[in-house]
Amino acid sequence: xxxxxxxxxxxxxxxxxxxxxxxxxxxxxxxxxxxxxxxxxxxxxxxxxxxxxxxxxxxxxxxxxxxxxxxxxxxxxxxxxxxxxxxxxxxxxxxxxxxxxxxxxxxxxxxxxxxxxxxxxxxxxxxxxxxxxxxxxxxxxxxxxxxxxxxxxxxxxxxxxxxxxxxxxxxxxx
Numbered sequence: 001x002x003x004x005x006x007x008x009x010x011x012x013x014x015x016x017x018x019x020x021x022x023x024x025x026x027x028x029x030x031x032x033x034x035x036x037x038x039x040x041x042x043x044x045x046x047x048x049x050x051x052x053x054x055x056x057x058x059x060x061x062x063x064x065x066x067x068x069x070x071x072x073x074x075x076x077x078x079x080x081x082x083x084x085x086x087x088x089x090x091x092x093x094x095x096x097x098x099x100x101x102x103x104x105x106x107x108x109x110x111x112x113x114x115x116x117x118x119x120x121x122x123x124x125x126x127x128x129x130x131x132x133x134x135x136x137x138x139x140x141x142x143x144x145x146x147x148x149x150x151x152x153x154x155x156x157x158x159x160x161x162x163x164x165x166x167x168x169x170x171x172x173x174x
Contacts (some may be wrong), residue, residue, distance in 0.1 A: 002042060005145060007050035016073035019047035026076040031083060031097055033111050035074070036118045039099075039138040048073030053145040056107075058134050066123055066134060068100050068107055068145065090126045107134070107141075 017023060024040055048071050056066040073079035083098050086106075092098065096108040097119075104127040109119040121135035135141040 002142065003045050005051055005053045005142065006046050007052040016047045016049065016079070017075055019044050019074055023076070024074055027074050027081050030076045030081055033097060033109070033119075035097075036109065036138045038142075039109070040074070042138070042142065043071070043074050047075075048079055051145065053147055055146050055148050056134060056141065057144050057146055060132060060134065065146075065149070066105075066107070068141075069102075071100050072098065092124065092126060093131070096122065096124070109138075 019040075024035065028035055050070045051068060054067055054069045056068050058066065072082075075081045080097055080099060086092060086098055087094065090104065090106070092106060092108075093112070095112040096110050098106050098108045100107040101124075104125060106124045106126070108122050108124060110122045110131075110133070111119050114120070118137050120133050121138060121141045123132045123134045124130070135144065
């Protein structure tokens with residue numbers, strides 16, 4: 001399922017634990033949230049790592065794509081389970097779960113006012129203290145990822161692949 005979104009890496013490069021239902025439950029318990037179903041299913045394909053499709057395109061960010069180079073793994077001790085330490089180190093607001101980012105720019109699931117619905121996806125700058133909703137759901141986040149704009153020839157590949165992604169979301173049983 002959507003494995004092409006991941007950068008193909010040697011297994012030894014990212015030594016993340018295999019994602020099991022028990023690992024998900026432990027992480028949700030530690031964080032005090034229920035992770036979105038599609039997020040959990042996507043991460044079961046590969047529990048974190050570098051994304052090949054790492055440019056998030058949104059009309060809300062004129063002339064700038066958001067780089068989402070990797071996703072943290074789901075684990076209660078590392079990856080998203082380490083949110084508490086990241087929040088302390090970088091003065092990140094509570095009730096969000098960081099799924100990607102480095103230094104002063106973060107992408108997170110926003111649980112501040114989700115009221116049982118799937119959390120929105122936000123971009124947060126700890127340098128400017130700015131929070132911006134970038135996607136209504138994890139599905140919308142994935143559908144707006146594209147290959148980095150390193151080569152104009154990749155545009156046709158992106159269009160074909162995004163068409164496949166939309167088919168996957170609407171025809172594949174997760």
